[in-house]
Amino acid sequence: MAVPATDKNSARFLRVPRLALKHREAVEAWLFVSPILTGFLIFFLGPLIAVFFYSMTEWNLLTQQAAFVGMENYADALSRNPDFWHVVRNSLIFAAGLVPLNMALALTLALALSRPFFGVVFFRAVFFAPVVTSAVAWAIVWKFLLQNEAGAVNQILAVVGIDGPNWLREPDWAMAAVIVTRVIKMVGLNMILYIAALQTIPRDYEEAARLEGASNWQIFRMVIWPLLAPTTLIIMVITTIGSFKVFDHIYLMTGGGPENGTLVLAFYIYEQGFKFFNVGYASALAMIMFVVVMVLTIVQLMLRRKDMQ
Amino acid sequence: MTSLTLSNLEKRFGNVEIIRGVDLTIKDGEFVVFVGPSGCGKSTLLRMIAGLEDITKGSLYIGDRLINDVQAAKRGVAMVFQSYALYPHLNVRDNMGFGLKVRKVPVEERQRRVKEAAAALKLEALLDRYPRELSGGQRQRVAIGRAIVGNPQVFLFDEPLSNLDAELRVHMRSEIASLHKRLGNTMIYVTHDQIEAMTLADKIVVLHDGRIEQIGTPRELYTRPGNLFVAQFIGSPKMNIMPAAAITLKPAGREVGTGAAHSIGMRPEHLSVVAPGEGMLRGKVVISEYTGAASLLHVALDNDETCLVTHDGPAPAADTEVGLEIAIENLHFFDREGNAIDGKAIAEPAPLP
Ligand SMILES: Nc1ncnc2c1ncn2[C@@H]1O[C@H](COP(=O)(O)OP(=O)(O)OP(=O)(O)O)[C@@H](O)[C@H]1O
Ligand SMILES: [Mg+2]
Numbered sequence: 311m312a313v314p315a316t317d318k319n320s321a322r323f324l325r326v327p328r329l330a331l332k333h334r335e336a337v338e339a340w341l342f343v344s345p346i347l348t349g350f351l352i353f354f355l356g357p358l359i360a361v362f363f364y365s366m367t368e369w370n371l372l373t374q375q376a377a378f379v380g381m382e383n384y385a386d387a388l389s390r391n392p393d394f395w396h397v398v399r400n401s402l403i404f405a406a407g408l409v410p411l412n413m414a415l416a417l418t419l420a421l422a423l424s425r426p427f428f429g430v431v432f433f434r435a436v437f438f439a440p441v442v443t444s445a446v447a448w449a450i451v452w453k454f455l456l457q458n459e460a461g462a463v464n465q466i467l468a469v470v471g472i473d474g475p476n477w478l479r480e481p482d483w484a485m486a487a488v489i490v491t492r493v494i495k496m497v498g499l500n501m502i503l504y505i506a507a508l509q510t511i512p513r514d515y516e517e518a519a520r521l522e523g524a525s526n527w528q529i530f531r532m533v534i535w536p537l538l539a540p541t542t543l544i545i546m547v548i549t550t551i552g553s554f555k556v557f558d559h560i561y562l563m564t565g566g567g568p569e570n571g572t573l574v575l576a577f578y579i580y581e582q583g584f585k586f587f588n589v590g591y592a593s594a595l596a597m598i599m600f601v602v603v604m605v606l607t608i609v610q611l612m613l614r615r616k617d618m619q
Numbered sequence: 620m621t622s623l624t625l626s627n628l629e630k631r632f633g634n635v636e637i638i639r640g641v642d643l644t645i646k647d648g649e650f651v652v653f654v655g656p657s658g659c660g661k662s663t664l665l666r667m668i669a670g671l672e673d674i675t676k677g678s679l680y681i682g683d684r685l686i687n688d689v690q691a692a693k694r695g696v697a698m699v700f701q702s703y704a705l706y707p708h709l710n711v712r713d714n715m716g717f718g719l720k721v722r723k724v725p726v727e728e729r730q731r732r733v734k735e736a737a738a739a740l741k742l743e744a745l746l747d748r749y750p751r752e753l754s755g756g757q758r759q760r761v762a763i764g765r766a767i768v769g770n771p772q773v774f775l776f777d778e779p780l781s782n783l784d785a786e787l788r789v790h791m792r793s794e795i796a797s798l799h800k801r802l803g804n805t806m807i808y809v810t811h812d813q814i815e816a817m818t819l820a821d822k823i824v825v826l827h828d829g830r831i832e833q834i835g836t837p838r839e840l841y842t843r844p845g846n847l848f849v850a851q852f853i854g855s856p857k858m859n860i861m862p863a864a865a866i867t868l869k870p871a872g873r874e875v876g877t878g879a880a881h882s883i884g885m886r887p888e889h890l891s892v893v894a895p896g897e898g899m900l901r902g903k904v905v906i907s908e909y910t911g912a913a914s915l916l917h918v919a920l921d922n923d924e925t926c927l928v929t930h931d932g933p934a935p936a937a938d939t940e941v942g943l944e945i946a947i948e949n950l951h952f953f954d955r956e957g958n959a960i961d962g963k964a965i966a967e968p969a970p971l972p
Contacts, residue, residue, distance in 0.1 A: 514704035517671050522718030522769060523692035532721070536708040 358600070365593035372587050383594035393570075393578070394595070400485070401575040405553040407489040412549055413542070415497045420504030421530070434505070438498035445495070449562035452491040453478065481571025484564050488572050492559050496552070500545050507541035508534070543614040547607050554603050575599050621682060621695070621772040621805045622647045623668070628677035630663055630829075637663050639829040640677070645807065645822070650799050652816040653809045654852070655826035661809040664826070665775050668807065669698050681773065697766035698775040701782065703758045705750040711737075711761050712746040718769045736767045739801075756787045763798070776808040780815065792818060813853055817841070825849050847957035850884050856915060856927050858884045858951070865922040866900070879960060884951035887915070887927040890943045892935060898944035902926065907934040918943065 365383055369376035387394040423434050440448060455462045456477040464474035477487040511534065519529045557576040560566060566573035566581065573581075579599065583592030623645040630638035637660045645651050653661045666672040668679065670691030679687055686694050705714050712733055713720075719729040737743045740760045750758055759779060766774055779795070780788045796819055799806055810816055816823050817837040825832040825840065825848070832852075833845040844850035844858075851857045863880040895901055902920035907930075914934035918926045918941060928943060935941055952960050 512702060512704070514700050514702050515706060518698070518700060518704040518706075518765075519717070519721070521669060521671070521691050521696070521698055522721055522765075524717075524721045528721050532717070533706055536706075539708075 361593045361596055364589055365597050367590045367593075369589045370587055371589055376590075379590065383591045384598070386591060387594055387598060393573075396570060397573050397575050397578040400571070400573055401554055403485060404489060404556065404572075404574050405550055407486070408493055408553045408556075409546065409549050411489065412493045412497050412500060413545060415493060416500030416545070417504050417538075419497065419501045420508055421534075423501070424505045424508040434502075437501055440495040441498040443495075445558045446562060448491070448495050449559050452487075453563050456487055456491075478564055479568050481567075481569050484568055484572050488559060488563055491563070492553075492556065495559075496549075500549065503541060503545055504538070507538055511537050539614065543610065547610055550606060550610070551603055554599065554606075623773065623805065623807075624678075624680040625668075626678045626680075628664070628667060628679060629675045630660070630667060630672060631675045637829050638667070638675075641826075641829075641831055643824060643831065643834065645805060648803050648805055650806045650808065650819055650821045651824060652820035652822070653807065653824050653826055654811060654813055654816040655832075656852070657811060659826045660829045661811070661826055662777050665698075665777055665807060665809050668694075668773075669696055669775050670694050671698075695772040696775055697769050697771035697773075698777065699762045699766050699779045701778040703750075703762040703782075705758060705761055705765075707750050710747050710749050711742060711753070711764075714750070714761060715742075715765045715768050717765065732768050732770075733764075736764045739767065739798075740764045755783050756791060759783065759791055760794075763795070767798075767802070772804065774804055774806040776806065778810055779808075780810070781812070788812075788815075795819065813855065817853075823853075825852060827852075843959065844884075844951065845959050847882070847884070847953050850951055850953070850959070854886055854888075856887045856929070858886050859890075859924075859926045860884050860953075861920075861922075861924045861926070863952070865920075865924055879954055880952035881955040882953045882957075884953065885926070885945050886949065888929040889949040890926070890928045890945050892916070892928065892930055893942040893944045895940040895942045898942035900926065900943040900945075902941060902943065904935050904937050904939045904941055907937060909934065916941075 366378060366380055367376045368379045368382070419437055423430055423437075456464075458464065458476040458479065461474075461477070463477070467474040475483045478484050515533050515537070516529055519533050524532065554574075555576050556574060557580060560572055560574055560577045561580070564572040566577050575595070576599070579592050579595045582588045582595060623643075625641050625643040625645075628638055628641040629636065641664060653664060655661050663672060667674050670686070670689065674687050678685055681694060681696075706717065709717065715733045715736060716729045719732060724732075733746075734743070737746055740763060742757070742760055742764055745753060745757060745761070750761070753761065759782075762779070776795070780791050783791060792815055795808075799819075808815075808819060820837055822834060823837055823840055824834050827848050833840060833849045835843075835845075840849060840853045844853060847860060851860065860882050861884075863883050866883055890900075891898075900918075900920055900922075902918040904916050905919050905925070906917040908915040908917075913929050913931040916928040916930050916934065918928055920926055920943075926943065954960050
């Protein structure tokens, strides 16, 4: 009879403090995350909810008149306003050009610069420098370099006998120019991420493969590339998101032109909201962009996870 | 013919000379072990043979083919790395088949050879696992399996057992020995564990500071170390070395001089405890360490030297006065430069006139 009693007692004795401890840990955890959580609520979730509300209004900043219109703004964007699909298409082209180009270049540079050799730090710095230069200065300088006849790019091309296009005045070339200059500016960041990942891969893998007769390409394809998969995924996600959000570059180099050829989603939202003061419509566009980016991110994550199994 | 000839091999990293002229012949099918203290260049020498480091000077032959400038993959060698270097994203089957796949061996043959190697190493049940799902010993076996599959002429091992616990190490040691017996390939094995060296080797190469100190069978190195370094490196606990001047040799009760000998070595296991006053040396037990099979006595000698003695049977307590005896043939004599000199001339008492 005494035995179960002690059991019960000891069980209770053990349980109470454990729960208390759990509770305390939880409180501490919440305390630690509370600053960032506060920031998240005030600066992200708050505006997001606000934007969602605005997106259901017809609100003109100039006349200060607002009216609740339900899903009208979304319907406008998705089915009535042809601009919207044109803009989405531009954004997709921009992403489809920028993401692969950026990643391929970043990986190539990282492979070349991940091993120490004389001057390696210098080269890394050279390719990383554009990341930390002002986007405004960068865009303006490139706009200057890409002028039709006076531009340095076309003058150099002329030397080798190529008659360069008027880069920023022809829709397709303008898009290409914006993509390439943006890649050159941002590639350093991904390069650094890839270098960091490459440096965590033990040298032994490469040597073992080489001893077994693998060529450089085989070593890359069969050993290095699979081991880089997690990094590639992260880089792909952040680069894709970044490409959907591109604004400053477009604003400064082409202003969305020519013939709306570089009018991408973020810039279109800006125009609608702050040039034409269609706050409700702009808010609906922003919500759509948010959902698109989120869906894309989730899809990428899921694809890679399946790929890795 | 898969003999190897290393002739005056040298390796520099920048200005630092790491391998300073190594001459060595390895016979077909021989099991050669490189031993030496950490940093002496064992791995570097092995990697030069593998083709992972280029050769600064000298020549390297496999059979009678000069291979200084032959690519690693074309030398017919396979290497087992200390880290195992198993590709984490490939399962055991693909890890073992990697080299064959790279060399475009047809799928069926690849499967067959992987299966054979897996059977030889009892890995069949693990073929679909990933390296992270294996124990240390299993990983080790996969690494060896990967080397076997390629059917190399020469196996190179760089401290393959150093990441295993003591028990597994003993087990894998015997597996490697039986593998060598079965395959009969030339094997070169790097270790700094001298038990591994003694048990596995046909021939041990003792390296020190980028040079070969001595080459010999385990028995030769133990019984006739060529110099002080080898004498102290081979054998555990290590050999006692004393200045010759501090010792009076009294074989059969007669005193003999120590001749040209500058120092004298005695292995702890060759010394035996006798009554004080008897034997060649006399001292006081300082510490007695019980190790199970025997005790290790630290004896402070009257001549101010300390001497280690392996003693079985009940150990004398600390502070006991003891005498130490050693058979003359177990003494090692070294000259001023530390090179061994033939003890016979010294220790053999000159015939009475
Ligand atoms: N790539 C390199 N560049 C410069 N020095 C090197 C390089 N590789 C090795 N060394 C130096 O060469 C010496 C020998 O190294 P090695 O790895 O061959 O030693 P080891 O005998 O295998 O030692 P351990 O038992 O610790 O593995 C060391 O002093 C090491 O610092
Ligand atoms: Mg080593």
